[in-house]
Amino acid sequence: MESAQDSAIKVMNQDFVKLDKLDGTGTNFNRWKDKLMFFPIALKVAYILNLNLPKILAPVEGESEEVTEQRQKREEDEIICRGHILNTLSDSYYDMFQEIRNPREIWAAIEREYTTQKQGTDKFLIKKYFEFKLVDSFSLMDQIHNLQVIVSKLKDYGVEVSESFQVGAIIAKLPPLWNDYQKKLLHTSETLTLSSVLKHLRIEEGPEYFKN
Incomplete structure (x- = not known):
């Protein structure tokens, strides 16, 4: 019968669980977290990351073979x-967490680290988005x-x-030389999607980098 370790090696060798390393910037956290779960779900060990999971009980004299096997499986x-x-x-993140033996504590510590990084970053990006200006040059x-x-990037932070x-926002941010075209877009009866407005602007701009 195939052991859990053998199953783990097989799953780890499959492309769908090959992850980009969590790099400590927080920008790829949500993507990393989603992909990370493929592995424990495939091996039916995702329950281990339940933060409310009770501690492993110490062995007691006279316990049944079934209880012993359950403990061994849980430890494995x-x-x-x-x-x-x-x-x-990433190497720097590994060094931060490798001393923690309990996987749930590692999981919780990484989420706390991400939350700390996230605070203020999403607000900065929102501010940057609103202040972003399109120019004619x-x-x-x-x-x-x-x-x-x-x-x-905002999406990576859950925004x-x-x-x-x-x-x-794109229409509102069009630079001065685009004023006439901006008015055309504002008064069009067409339901503009992101794809369609980008298509309109790409055609209007043409192959040149600068608007005459």
């Missing part, structure tokens, strides 16, 4: 989960791409910017 599952979490951390589409990068808001 904890080792597997701990090793998997540590294996997905650079490619409009390149600038909008940079604006969308901020949206992507969703709706598509309709993004469309409105």
Whole structure:
């Protein structure tokens, strides 16, 4: 019969559980967390990361063979989960958490670290998004791409910017030389999606980097 360790090695060798290392910046935390769970779910050891899971009871004299086997499986599952979490951390993060033996404590400590990093960062990005200005002296589409990068970073921090808001913000941020086209977009009867407004602006800007 295949052991849990053998199953773990098989799962770890599959592409779908190969993760980008959690790098300590917090920007890839949500993506890392979602992908991390593929492994324990596949091995049916995800219960180990339940923060309310009772401690392993110490062995007592006369306990049944079944209880002993349950304890051994629990200890084995904890080792597997701990090793998997540590294996997905960058070197600097690994050094921070490798002394912690309990995988639930590692899990909780990483979430606390992320929460600490997150505080203020999302507000900074929101401020940066609102203050972002499109100017006439650079490619409009390149600038909008940079604006969308901020949206992507906000999403990583759990801040969703709706598509309709993004469309409105892009139109509102169009630089002075685009005033006439801005009015055209504001008064169009077409229901503008993010994809369609970007298509309109790309066509209007043309192949040149600068608007004449």
